[in-house]
Amino acid sequence: MRLYNAYLASRIRRHATAAPTHVAVILTERDLLESGAYETLSSFFTWAFEYGTDRVTVSISVLDKAVVPTLQRELETISAPEMIAVRGPKDTEPVGTPIQINIGLGGKHEFAAAVAQLATAVEAGELSPDEIDADSIADRLVFPDEPDLLIKTGEERLSDFMIWQSVYSELYFTDINWRDFRKRDYLRAVLDYKDRQRRFGR
16 A cells, blocks of 8 residues: 555656645534544544645534533644644634634634624624625635635535635545545545536636
8 A cells, every 4th residue: 555655645646737735624513423433533644744735724513512622622732732723612702823724613604704793783783784805705705715725535525614615626536434534535535626627617
């Protein structure tokens, strides 16, 4: 398997297209309940930075909001504190750390919260309706940056996450479950990204 990883890595390095600088992965609470899930996530960060990425975003869907504090504590232990920012459903301030993790806040809720903030600003006379544009909304999202590559494991659907930010992202689906996701799977995703011609909606 090491030889296969080396083969994929060699193809990536020889490829003329640049690697994705911002990679996102969408997980579920169930993914993190599997044995070894946090070790996989820590390795995922290592692979991403090793192959040209300078920012990683993780969106985690939860059904039970009561587990959020536990998930936050566990996630904050898998990387250096200065590298990672973990946000729960009530946290809305964007941050600039290399690793950004968002728990439980779905894309529809996030978008609605941004619109509500804009409405409040207009009502307070701080903003004119004519001044509202796409940047006005993006600036009020939890993590406003748009990923180059978005990875979803386990099934071919995004669920309610990063619906604004991923509009021009390259989407990569794999039927491999998160617990079985390995370096070769990440390298395949990057190579697939490099083989695509990005159109950004054109």
